[in-house]
Amino acid sequence: MSTAKNNKPTESELEILGILWEKGAATVRDVHDELSKSKDAGYTTTLKLMQIMHEKGYLNRDASSKTHVYTAAISQENTQQQLLNKMIDTVFNGSASQLVMQALGHHTSSKEELDKIRQYLNDIEDQQKR
16 A cells, blocks of 8 residues: 555545545545536446545545445645645746735635735734744
């Protein structure tokens, strides 16, 4: 079994992880039903993908009952951070500020989102002054 830390989940794997991060634990049927709301996915495809994800170390599987129950074995925060770091490095030449400017320039943010961003920047400046 390979370690999940060394791999980056695919787009399909991220969709499954997203469902499990939200639900906490789910059967293949639960995950398949959620995926079917937004895309045409076959049950056996979902099953196979979740089995592969278990082998990769992305999912935990409880096989103590007839129906296997899966949970995410990797955290949402760590996964987001790894993917974001890779994107900053490859797409924005290592510049987080370019990423932020691109995101804010091409995405309509609510007043609440902008207030949170301002507060976050203020907190960073306060920490740097110390």
